[in-house]
Amino acid sequence: MELKAKIYSCYRLTYSKIYKDVVSRLYPNFDTEKIKLEIEDISNNGQRSIQSQRSLRQYVTRTIRVYEDNKLVHIVGLSNTNYDLDKKHEKELDPTKKYVYGRKDYHGNTYLKQGSPDIFNYYFSEKPNGVKLSFYLLDTNTSIPSNMFNVLSYRELQTIGFKILNIDEVDFSNYTATGCVLNSTSNIAFSSFNKYMNDIALISKRNTGNMPSFLQCQEHLVYNEDNTESYFTDKYIYTFKALSAQGYDSLFRTWCMKVLADREGTAIEFRLGKQYFHYDAEELSVSDRLTGPILQTFENAGIHIEYVTNDEFMREKDMEENAYISAKNRKDPRNQSLFRNNIRKKGIPTSCVICGNDNPSVLKAAHLWEVSSIKNADANTINNFININNLFDLIDQTSSHKNELFFKKYCLTNSGDNGIWLCGNHHDLFDSNYFYFESEYGTVVLHFEDEKQAADFLNETVEDCRIPLEVFTRATKAFNAQRNICFKN
Ligand SMILES: [Zn+2]
Structure with a gap:
């Protein structure tokens, strides 16, 4: 069998260094010297800069595609890197280019998530042919891939069903608070819906001023034989926002919640709310709806979203009012x-x-x-x-x-x-x-x-x-x- 890794010209130098490790993690017994590398040139004969090549929406450049006998079998999504050899090279040729090689503090929070909707959507378009999606982390020897939120993303990805090929390179010993007790990396997936929600609660900073995303539960009450009460879950409702980078977090979170809830037979509804859940707030015309690749991923992943309009919000207010009046009468x-x-x-x-x-x-x-x-x-x-x-x-x-x-x-x-x-x-x-x-x-x-x-x-x-x-x-x-x-x- 011939194994070939394909990368785009805008990641030629950066990915050439790691493609053998990527492929050998997918094919542990394959002789790495026999792995072929093909570079697809999208530079338009050197006319396009690295950044403009990466901005071409028809190519999902942050991937390594692995072919068995010229048949696409694996799409491997890659994380951001602060050690971008291609941009470094470009800057050497043209010192007016802006790039700092090895910046440790740069886009730490969107390390893996940024660009992932494109990777997911590419995968969904190829999936009918049996293509598998996995991820590979760059910069694992620096602090960036292992902050609390990235660890959460890795666990979410694994729960959704996508492997991170080199997860063994992340040191989890500092993240036991996330419920991640690992001496082996065999299973970092969340074990249950409630466990996942609890782990999120543990690491999330609660922001009381601006209503964060929150989980509600519609439940019914049952009186037990001894006249005590038990509540049973009818449906969870997760209300979230989608402003700027929150959209990426919401994608991973809702997807992970859906997978766990489906597995447990729990109904869940996702609601996208306005920036401020305030009854007299004006209708916001921007940023209150998902658009572009993120929306497409939500659809591809089967995550249905209800948009909460002010009318619906007012109706809920009415129900709250009725509940109060009935309590007052009682x-x-x-x-x-x-x-x-x-x-x-x-x-x-x-x-x-x-x-x-x-x-x-x-x-x-x-x-x-x-x-x-x-x-x-x-x-x-x-x-x-x-x-x-x-x-x-x-x-x-x-x-x-x-x-x-x-x-x-x-x-x-x-x-x-x-x-x-x-x-x-x-x-x-x-x-x-x-x-x-x-x-x-x-x-x-x-x-x-x-x-x-x-x-x-x-x-x-x-x-x-x-x-x-x-x-x-x-x-x-x-x-x-x-x-x-x-x-x-
Ligand atoms: Zn107890």
């Missing part, structure tokens, strides 16, 4: 599904803060400041709580109900900051006041009748018994402290 500030989704919006791991159990079907949303206590509180208590802790942002100031006492109670009761996830067992113990969280540091304080009960409890839990810092926000601290005041009374 005189019960509890809206459990709103509460659960508000905790999800915090972007914290969906797992029990005591034992780490992350099975969504056993997780309960626990109120820190208890519903009955909020419900019975007088106006002074509620207003003081908001004023002293500076929690005005928890009361929706756009609502016409903002000055109603019941509305304030409703907002506080169902605020994500008033909630933590606990598994069924720990939720029962918490509700029965067998333990509470200390106000300043969130460490667990046991409150058992006898030593044996306490020992049994501790045996079942992990050693790090406290509300994790990322969950213990300023507002959450305030709610927890309020619970403790009620507890002591």
Whole structure:
């Protein structure tokens, strides 16, 4: 069999150095000396610069194509490189060209993602002929390929089903926080939808000012034989934005979510929202829709997107209003599904803060400041709580109900900051006041009748018994402290 690697003239020098390693990772037993290299000249007899060759949309230049007996079998997508020999050479011939060879800080975050829609789309156009797609990382000896977000991209790619040929060259030892516990590189794919969402929550910086992408869940409530409640997932809704570079992240993320949800038989809907989810925001005319190669990849990958228009947004506002009015008529500030989704919006791991159990079907949303206590509180208590802790942002100031006492109670009761996830067992113990969280540091304080009960409890839990810092926000601290005041009374 003849093996041939084809590269484009604009990557002649850079890819000539690595094509043998690329091919030998696909064909480990093949004699590397027999691998042929063919350079496809798209320079128009040297008239086109390196950059203008790479900008030609009809060629997907950031690839090495591997042919068995002249039949295309592998498309290998390559990452960005800061050691671009072709641009370096061009600059040597023409010093007016701008290029800095070996810049370590350059496009670190789009190391792999930038340009990938073109590679995916090229692959989809060739796929019917049995072509396989994989990726190869350049610069693996520098810091760029192994920052947290790139590690996330590698794991996403692997989950979607595309191999990174030289993933063994990335040192994962610094990334155990991403859930990536590797002593071999055999499997860096995410194991479940919930695990993936939890790992994202762990590494994402939460931005409270500008609403980030978030996951909601439509679920139905079932009463168990002992009259306890269980929630079952009907459908997840992932709302995201597509401004500039976020489009690349969203492509990888939604695709990965879809693959995992499909595998588990979980329904998921993707919604592309406006820049600001604000009811009186003007319709944005730009950047609120996917376009070009990214849109094409979404379509090729079968990721259907609903666009959230202001009309739909207003309709959801109406539903929220109706839910509030019905709570007010019932005189019960509890809206459990709103509460659960508000905790999800915090972007914290969906797992029990005591034992780490992350099975969504056993997780309960626990109120820190208890519903009955909020419900019975007088106006002074509620207003003081908001004023002293500076929690005005928890009361929706756009609502016409903002000055109603019941509305304030409703907002506080169902605020994500008033909630933590606990598994069924720990939720029962918490509700029965067998333990509470200390106000300043969130460490667990046991409150058992006898030593044996306490020992049994501790045996079942992990050693790090406290509300994790990322969950213990300023507002959450305030709610927890309020619970403790009620507890002591
Ligand atoms: Zn637990």
